[in-house]
Amino acid sequence: xxxxxxxxxxxxxxxxxxxxxxxxxxxxxxxxxxxxxxxxxxxxxxxxxxxxxxxxxxxxxxxxxxxxxxxxxxxxxxxxxxxxxxxxxxxxxxxxxxxxxxxxxxxxxxxxxxxxxxxxxxxxxxxxxxxxxxxxxxxxxxxxxxxxxxxxxxxxxxxxxxxxxxxxxxxxx
Numbered sequence: 001x002x003x004x005x006x007x008x009x010x011x012x013x014x015x016x017x018x019x020x021x022x023x024x025x026x027x028x029x030x031x032x033x034x035x036x037x038x039x040x041x042x043x044x045x046x047x048x049x050x051x052x053x054x055x056x057x058x059x060x061x062x063x064x065x066x067x068x069x070x071x072x073x074x075x076x077x078x079x080x081x082x083x084x085x086x087x088x089x090x091x092x093x094x095x096x097x098x099x100x101x102x103x104x105x106x107x108x109x110x111x112x113x114x115x116x117x118x119x120x121x122x123x124x125x126x127x128x129x130x131x132x133x134x135x136x137x138x139x140x141x142x143x144x145x146x147x148x149x150x151x152x153x154x155x156x157x158x159x160x161x162x163x164x165x166x167x168x169x170x171x172x173x
Contacts, residue, residue, distance in 0.1 A: 002066035006116050009107045013123075014057045015071040016100045021050035023076040023093065030080050038159030039083065053123070060119055083151065084141050091134045098127040 002010070028043035058068040080086045101123045108117035137158070144150035 002061065002064045002116070003111045003113050006104075006108055006111050006113045007061060007066040009104045010057055010061050010066070010116070011069045011071075013100060013104050014054055014061075014068060015073075016097055017050050017054035017057060018071055018073050019076070020093065020097060021047045021054060022073050024050060026076040026078050027080065027086055027090070030078060031083075031086070036083065036155050038155040038157065039086070042158045053126070056122075060116075064116070083155075084138075087134060087138050087141060091131070091138060094127065094130045094134055098131065101127055 024043045024047040028040045028047060031037075031043060032040035058070070061068040080089070101120065105117055105120045105124060108114070108120060140154060144154055
């Protein structure tokens, strides 16, 4: 049976993952409307990935004897200033998600819930990867500067980035 404090922390993380999925869906839609097909495809995939993160949590909570609470999600912004702004905000958001994941891991440690702490290590690793990807993308945008042809090539190349598929299997990966 899940410790109540851990269950609450996991349900709180569920909200973070659900909001992330909606936020990235909003970015994808904005990019699509603004002719950035590579960026939109990238963020559609990000949205799907975050939804899978949420489902992984739902299954884990329920399987451990807790009750996953499916949250109501606040509406994300739907207007973004520029492609650079999108990716800077993407990094800020992922840093916030990382901090939230670390909070859950800390609660698991304090409550001596080592199975859940082990489960959360997957999220820790995932966040390290997400932060590295977005930092690399921002570095590329910095190289491009205001060059429109560079932006065209960046967007085209971003379309070819394939995010690893996430499974909702809770076993160690």
